[in-house]
Structure formats: C-alpha cells, structure tokens
Amino acid sequence: AQSVAQPEDQVNVAEGNPLTVKCTYSVSGNPYLFWYVQYPNRGLQFLLKYITGDNLVKGSYGFEAEFNKSQTSFHLKKPSALVSDSALYFCAVRDAGAGSYQLTFGKGTKLSVIP
Amino acid sequence: DTAVSQTPKYLVTQMGNDKSIKCEQNLGHDTMYWYKQDSKKFLKIMFSYNNKELIINETVPNRFSPKSPDKAHLNLHINSLELGDSAVYFCASSQDFASGTDTQYFGPGTRLTVL
Numbered sequence: 438a439q440s441v442a443q444p445e446d447q448v449n450v451a452e453g454n455p456l457t458v459k460c461t462y463s464v465s466g467n468p469y470l471f472w473y474v475q476y477p478n479r480g481l482q483f484l485l486k487y488i489t490g491d492n493l494v495k496g497s498y499g500f501e502a503e504f505n506k507s508q509t510s511f512h513l514k515k516p517s518a519l520v521s522d523s524a525l526y527f528c529a530v531r532d533a534g535a536g537s538y539q540l541t542f543g544k545g546t547k548l549s550v551i552p
Numbered sequence: 553d554t555a556v557s558q559t560p561k562y563l564v565t566q567m568g569n570d571k572s573i574k575c576e577q578n579l580g581h582d583t584m585y586w587y588k589q590d591s592k593k594f595l596k597i598m599f600s601y602n603n604k605e606l607i608i609n610e611t612v613p614n615r616f617s618p619k620s621p622d623k624a625h626l627n628l629h630i631n632s633l634e635l636g637d638s639a640v641y642f643c644a645s646s647q648d649f650a651s652g653t654d655t656q657y658f659g660p661g662t663r664l665t666v667l
Contacts, residue, residue, distance in 0.1 A: 469652055469653055471655070473658075475593075478661075479660060479661070480556075480642055480658035480659050480660045480661050481595075481642065481644075481658040482658070483655050483656070483657065486653070486655060488653045525593060527595065531652055533652050538600065538607055538608055538649050538650075538652075539597050539600065539608055540597070540656065542594075542595040542596075544592070544593070544594055545593045545594075545595075
C-alpha cells in the first residue's frame with residue numbers, strides 16, 4: 438500500500454528566510470511524487486512532481502523539491518519565503534510498482550510566512 | 553478559459569434531500585476524479601472515470617453516484633444527504649491515468665453544507 442506523511446501540521450517562517458515543508462513516503466515500487474498548494478477557499482494548484490531523473494525538481498513560484506530515495510523523502514523548499522506563500526501544502530504519492538491508479542495525499546502542512 | 557469548473561460553488565441543503573454537483577473540464581483530458589475534503593482538510597479520492605468508464609470506486613456510501621455523460625463532464629449525485637456529507641468536494645482531471653505520471657488539475661471546489 439502507498440502512503441505519505443507530512444510530519445508537521447504547521448510551519449512558521451519569517452519573510453525572506455528559506456523554508457522547508459517535509460514529506461516522507463512509503464511505496465512498494467518506485468514513487469511518483471507531487472506537491473500541491475491550496476490557498477484559502479481555492480482548489481489545489483500543482484507545484485511540481487518527481488517522476489525520474491534529477492533528484493532536484495524545480496517548480497512553480499520558485500519552489501523546488503529534493504527526492505531522497507534512501508530517506509524516502511521529498512521535501513519542498515524555497516530559498517526566500519514570501520508572505521504570499523502562506524497556504525496549505527499537500528504532498529502526494531503514486532506507487533509506480535503497484536500499478537496504482539490513484540494519488541494518496543498527505544494531511545497537509547499549513548505554512549505561515551511572517552512579515 | 554477556466555480549465556476545470558464546478559457548479560455550484562456553495563450548496564446548502566437539508567438532511568434527506570438529493571443534490572447534484574457538476575464538473576466540466578476543457579483541457580481535453582481523458583480522466584476525471586471526485587475528491588472529498590473534510591473539515592480537517594484531509595483529501596480522499598472517491599471516484600475516477602477514464603473515457604466515461606469507472607476506474608476507481610473507493611469505499612463510498614452508495615448514496616453517492618457519479619455519472620460521466622462524456623469525457624469532459626463528471627457529475628456527482630448524492631441521495632438522502634446526511635450531516636456527515638458536509639465537506640468540500642473537488643473535481644480534478646488528468647491527461648491519462650494509465651501513465652501514472654500525469655498531473656491532476658483541480659477545480660475550485662463545491663462547499664456542501666447539510667443542515
């Protein structure tokens with residue numbers, strides 16, 4: 438079975454500081470990994486995904502994520518946080534090895550960027 | 553030029569009523585999904601259709617019935633609404649679920665409140 442964990446319910450960071458939102462996963466085969474962002478009263482917006490290749494993936498709005506197979510992690514990062522980055526962030530996984538048709542989402546991490 | 557749209561945005565109704573939520577995508581995608589997001593923001597897949605064929609049918613009460621008249625539309629009908637059905641329902645679409653790597657694009661959500 439595929440699963441994903443976001444260990445932090447909330448992350449607070451000062452504007453201009455680097456931010457990290459953590460995600461770990463569990464799959465039987467190779468993972469396909471995704472990050473989405475949800476602003477208040479909006480739908481989820483795709484940020485980036487890892488399928489194969491370079492472990493560092495760059496996405497929208499200056500975000501990037503690093504795939505680490507040995508630590509089964511896919512942490513989301515940004516070098517300099519903006520107040521407008523404040524939102525709910527979801528990590529999701531699909532198990533390529535299991536031929537899974539569906540994404541499993543983490544419970545979300547609320548990011549607050551403090552001016 | 554909305555990619556994935558849902559109607560209505562808000563739905564307030566009494567227990568026991570029957571209601572429908574409509575979803576349309578203009579991305580030319582083959583696969584569509586319904587998700588439920590509860591009050592704790594947990595996101596769970598309910599159904600998925602590919603080219604009008606049901607491919608994911610999670611453990612959902614049979615009061616919920618999806619219908620896909622064509623591959624651009626996926627509607628959700630709910631019979632005998634209960635208090636526990638109150639949630640935000642998201643529609644999503646993707647190019648082709650079979651690749652496993654496709655990105656899902658979400659609609660703005662329908663907030664259902666059952667009184």
